[in-house]
Amino acid sequence: MDPGVDGIIYKEEFINSSRGLTLFTCRWLPEKKEPKALVFLCHGYAMECSISMRDTGTRLAKAGYAVHGIDYEGHGKSSGLQGYIPSFKNLVDDCSEHFTSVCERSENKKKARYLLGESMGGAVVLLLHRREPPYWNGAVLVAPMCKIRSNPYCYKGRPRLKTAHEVLMVSLDIEKNLSQVSLPFLVVHGGDDIVTDPSVSRLLYETASSEDKTLKLYPGMWHALTSGEPPANIDLVFADIVAWLDGRTATEGSRSEMEPKSKHDEQQLFHAQAKQFPIGSL
Template identity: 55%
Template sequence: MAENTEQVQYEEEFIISRRGLKLFTCRWLPRNQEPKSLVFLCHGYALGCETSMNGIGIRLAEAGMAAYGIDYEGHGRSSGLRGYIPNFDEVVGDCWEFYTSIIERMENKNKMRFLLGESMGGAVALLLHKKQPSFWDGAVLVAPMCKIADEIKPSPLVISILSKLCRIIPTWKIIPTKDLMDVAIKVPSKREEVILPFLILHGEEDRVTDPKVSKLLYESASSTDKTFKLYSGMWHALISGETPENIELVFTDIVNWLDKQISQGNSRMESEIKAEQDDQIPAS
């Protein structure tokens, strides 16, 4: 169970979604300082934020950022049949509803906002980006489930996820069968672009999701601010299942990338602040 520390205040709360589901939410906040940015966490399949995202939540809060998480339907402490997602669009909608409610608070109005997704959560993050491409200031994708590795036979849930991702990146003809999953055709005129700044992290020895597809996303995305890191000898669970030394290396890379984005600022936030100031100027 997540706990408070001298530097981090941990809080949790159940909310009722627009669909009437009881969903578990949690947050890691820096003590004694105003958060310098907001990071919204998207966990992996059959997991929950309280456990799988606790380490990175603490580390982000220690670095002065507020981290927020929500357990999907059927995951963690949220209601629903365990591990079953009848409609992936609804899961993305639940995340969008909760995360935008945090962003719309007065105290968060001028803060930069980032997504951080691990494994299946990487797919959730990309689909959140698709809903409103200019809304987010960046994303960290940790071993994102853009395609699973050849050794893993896809479940119906994975097939659903991959189908949704094909709509984001139609250049990939992803056929979720074991022998045909490497088929990819580039059709630039039909591509819906991934335009936000992003950092992709992947273990070279990952046997769950395919590092080659993460590299393809990095190479084909139209974003002008993108980074791909491949960790030699590391497996799938980079932020929770590696040695302490390896986890610390990954955490450091994530925090450093986010700090760089915050220090540089962005045109989205500047435009919103300018529009707000213009609205306050009395008409002559």
């Protein structure tokens, strides 16, 4: 556990999944203030959370968010054959199980819940949303894998056949069902990305049934928007992400504050009507 560097607390934990796997999880928390909301990270293929998404977790925690990540089966520090995805459904199940357990903790139940996925993690986010559409308050999709343009892998060696098949089938399924996306979302994509197709991000934006949707294409930028660009470009991308999250979190906060007031007003109206029209007079 990091005791707090630059106002951030970092923690790691291994958990046992319902499928009997040992999965690595990590989280970044604001040190001295209550988090605004929860953000759950879904990393890309052959990546992991604690190193490849450390900057994402740190920046969002500094912006006031509690950020939680998990390494998929066969990725990072989690158990499983390295780089092997026997079932994309199981991968999504593991994320759903962990993320939901965090959301349902007593201190988190009233907090807004956002998903953030990079590359293949964007596909994980969309499948999590499809499973429980009302559960998530929004999503940030960073160069999402809605369709494979060329080689989507950053690993040593060729992908195992089953893994390649699972990834291909998921990308085709997502591309076919873009209209089912209904939650608020922000898509950020490099205009010169040759790994995932920015034109499909535009198609997602145009096709999704979401009423609140934002697309930001960055001309001249490539695939790794949060780590592989010059510092000024990375700062720009994160500024857009934090601004989007802050805007929705403020709205969700106002809504949650209004709900108790609304219930109170309804109760007051009921009691007033009860006095005016006693049951015996009806």
